[in-house]
Amino acid sequence: MKKVLHLTFLRKWFIQVFEGRKKIEYREIKPYWIKRLFQEDGKPLDYSQVIFRNGYSKNAPKMTVEFLGVRKNKDYEILLGKILATENIDGLKSLYRGSNSGPPHYQCDALPD
Secondary structure, rough: OEEEEEEEEEHHHHHHHHHHHOOEEEEEOHHHHHHHHEOOOOOEOOOOOEEEOOOOOOOOOOEEEEEEEEEEEOOEEEEEEEEEEEEOHHHHHHHOOOOOOOOOOOOOOOOOO
């Protein structure tokens, strides 16, 4: 069974992940994130995917991204891989002047027409 990390963030960051320009998501080193990212023995939780949402509405844009790991630096760094799926991204498509293919790096055929 796949373990999924759910994260919500602003459109600016959502678009950067969608475009492939943001490959690391940063989170502050705080007890909340320690519990979400690590086991009690300090080993990282075994996530396989991250689901990003741009907002909290029922129809908010969502994308599922490959989870490549987490490391501790100044902040926690969540390492992101390829996009596996998308939902409700019609508004983002307009950023590409009507293109149905999305950004050049896009590695998922889930982009709607």
